[in-house]
Structure formats: C-alpha cells, structure tokens
Amino acid sequence: MTNFDETRSRFQIPDGVIYLDGNSLGPLPRGVQARAAEVMQHDWGTQLITAWNKAGWMDLPRRVGDRVGGLIGAPAGSVVMGDTLSVKVFQALSAALKLSGDRKVILSDTGNFPSDLYMAQGLIAALDQGHQLRTVAPEAVTEALSEDVAVLMLTHVDYRTGRMHDMAALTQKAQALGIVVIWDLAHSAGAVPVDLTGAGPEFAVGCTYKYLNGGPGAPAFIYVRPDLQDTAFPVLSGWLGHEAPFAFDADYRPAAGIERMRCGTPPVIQMSVLDAALDAWDGVTIAEVRAQSIALSQRFIAAVEAACPDLTLVSPRDPLQRGSQVSFAFEHGYPAMQALIARGVIGDFRAPDIMRFGITPLYLSADDIDAAAAQLAAIVNDRLWDSDQYRARNAVT
Numbered sequence: 001m002t003n004f005d006e007t008r009s010r011f012q013i014p015d016g017v018i019y020l021d022g023n024s025l026g027p028l029p030r031g032v033q034a035r036a037a038e039v040m041q042h043d044w045g046t047q048l049i050t051a052w053n054k055a056g057w058m059d060l061p062r063r064v065g066d067r068v069g070g071l072i073g074a075p076a077g078s079v080v081m082g083d084t085l086s087v088k089v090f091q092a093l094s095a096a097l098k099l100s101g102d103r104k105v106i107l108s109d110t111g112n113f114p115s116d117l118y119m120a121q122g123l124i125a126a127l128d129q130g131h132q133l134r135t136v137a138p139e140a141v142t143e144a145l146s147e148d149v150a151v152l153m154l155t156h157v158d159y160r161t162g163r164m165h166d167m168a169a170l171t172q173k174a175q176a177l178g179i180v181v182i183w184d185l186a187h188s189a190g191a192v193p194v195d196l197t198g199a200g201p202e203f204a205v206g207c208t209y210k211y212l213n214g215g216p217g218a219p220a221f222i223y224v225r226p227d228l229q230d231t232a233f234p235v236l237s238g239w240l241g242h243e244a245p246f247a248f249d250a251d252y253r254p255a256a257g258i259e260r261m262r263c264g265t266p267p268v269i270q271m272s273v274l275d276a277a278l279d280a281w282d283g284v285t286i287a288e289v290r291a292q293s294i295a296l297s298q299r300f301i302a303a304v305e306a307a308c309p310d311l312t313l314v315s316p317r318d319p320l321q322r323g324s325q326v327s328f329a330f331e332h333g334y335p336a337m338q339a340l341i342a343r344g345v346i347g348d349f350r351a352p353d354i355m356r357f358g359i360t361p362l363y364l365s366a367d368d369i370d371a372a373a374a375q376l377a378a379i380v381n382d383r384l385w386d387s388d389q390y391r392a393r394n395a396v397t
C-alpha cells in the first residue's frame, strides 16, 4: 500500500508552500536534476553524436511512451512521445479525419481547452474541404452524436471545472454511429484511472507537465489503437516517422506501428527529465492515488463550503464525475488567488471567476488541505484580497 508521506519526499516543494497547481505544472521530482546533469555531462558531454545509440536517445520516445502508456491503460508499443500537446491534437485529428470518409463535422464541447479548438480550426482552414467544428455544452455531447459527425474530439477532464466525461460510454456510442474518437488526457494522465484498451478510442493525446511532473515544455504523447497503427495516416510526415530514416530516401514511407507518429528530433534532455520524473510513480498505483485524491477533494470542498459562503463550487459534487481538481467561482477570484499565492498557497485562476485547486496526493497531505482552506477562508472573509497589490494582472496566470 502506498505511503503518501513517503511519496511526498520524492518531490522538491519549497518550505512554506502548499502546492495546489499540479494540474497546470507539476513540481520538481527529486532525482530529475541529477539525471539531467548526467545526460548533459556524460551522454552529450563525453559521447557526443554517438549517444544517439550508446545512450539510447533514439529509443527514448518509445521507451518513455511505454511508461506513460502504463498509466493510461495502453499496451506497450501504442504510445509515443514528442512535440507539444497542441501538435499532437493536430496530428490525431488529421489522422482521424482521414479515417472518417466523407463526413465533415468535428464535434467537441464548449469546455474544451482553446488550443484544441484552435488546432481544429487551423486544420479545417488548411484542408479547405468544407469541414466544420461543432461545439456543444459538455452535458449535451451524448445527444449531439449523430451520423453526420466524423470525429468526436473531447478533453476528458475539463480544465476549468474538473468535470469528467464518461469515456467508455461516449466512445461506445460514438463508434456505434461510425464516429472516430479522440480523447485529450491532459488533465487525466496521472490524475485519474484511464483504461484506453477497455474504452477503445481510436486516438488519445496528452501532456506530461501536469500530473506527470515532466517539467515546463515536457513532451506530449499520442496513443493510436493497435489495430490502426499501420493504417493511421501521419500528416506530420517527418523523417523520424519514416520507415527507414537513415536511408534518406526522397519519398516518405510511414514506419510500421506507433513510430510513424514521431516527427522530428526528440528533445532528449527534456524527455530524459520526464523519464526520471516518472520514477515518482514507482510502487504507486493510480487506483490508490485516485482514492486519496477523492478523500482530499471531499475534505477541501467541505472545509471551504463551511467557511466561505461567498464561494460557489463549480466542479461536480459527485467525485465520480470529477477529475483531480476542485474549482470554485468567486467574484473576486483573481485578487483572492493572488493573495493566497502571496501566503504560500499556490492555486490558479481561470477567467472569468474560477479559482482552481489541483489535488495531487503524491505530495499533498490532509494537513495541507486544512491549512489551504483556512488561508482561503481568511482571505475571503476578511477581504484580504481587497488591495491594489493583488489586482494587477500578471502575464501568466
């Protein structure tokens, strides 16, 4: 059984900080700096170009992909790392449209992260074949599934509210109507149990700088269902997705399997950092993390609702419909969050009025939750947010 007091020691959290923003950028796992230094000093510094083979750099995207796959219910060889999540959304969507015949509608929801919608808009414009992006309220997705829809593209856990879609049920209903399904797991991987094999979507994508603690700019991942791996079309046909990259042929031939979803040179240092960061999951099951996340989230909701009548829970109250974050609406949410951060309790704010709190059991305790709720109550009830110093908007919020 996981000892969450011990897992906390796997992370470097500054003294006096309660970190409730692991849903945006996970903290630094211990061991990562040593690994980065080793890659630079030993691999790069002494092996130079030979490190691509000797240090296994060329295999990193597949090897790390398998480790991430283990956390999202994907079999070995079905996940590969690379690029950013926005790029992986584009790649999955273009491959999904190629599989979906003459249909023209991409269905998503209004809660989706804007970059996913922007990538769809860009792809539609580039294709110029009359495709259309249709967005409906998250609760209306099921009834919006129809035979004119080509692709259902959803983010599993809503970045603002934490609302979680029923992946298995929506995938099943969509596929029964001939719709190709893509899930964005940005707020799910390492946060909630995901069973890609059981749910059976054609594609999934996600990032690794949130609950997987891979650091700012950590590489994204893409999953392709095993039976489609040799037919899914890699629109981003870079040389490292070629069947024989070092043949340097003039014509592109996609590699067999998931390798075709690679594009160009992998960011070796950042990917090694992620590889080391995944050690924080050694001996930990996602089921235990989920159970603890629910317990801590319920505790936080109860404490905040008891002490802060001006805050309104905007996350689902039912834990089974919620990811691993808790969000409250508050008219003065922006300055209140700044005041909270100034006191060492770090969450974040999403317009227009949402205070977001990521619940990450690997490094958060029940005492942290109680202390964070108490600080929040003091700020809200004593109007400690009502000061010019907290109103000025920062560039990254």
Ligand SMILES: Cc1ncc(COP(=O)(O)O)c(C=O)c1O
Binding pocket: 084, 085, 086, 087, 113, 115, 116, 155, 159, 184, 186, 187, 207, 220
């Ligand atoms: C659901 C979702 N999709 C896409 C993105 C964009 O990812 P990236 O900046 O890595 O391209 C994010 C976060 O920024 C996200 O939360």
Ligand SMILES: Nc1c(O)cccc1C(=O)C[C@H](N)C(=O)O
Binding pocket: 023, 024, 025, 113, 159, 396
């Ligand atoms: N990727 C980010 C970044 O480069 C800067 C600031 C925030 C982010 C985020 O990941 C935001 C995140 N996707 C969100 O849920 O709001």
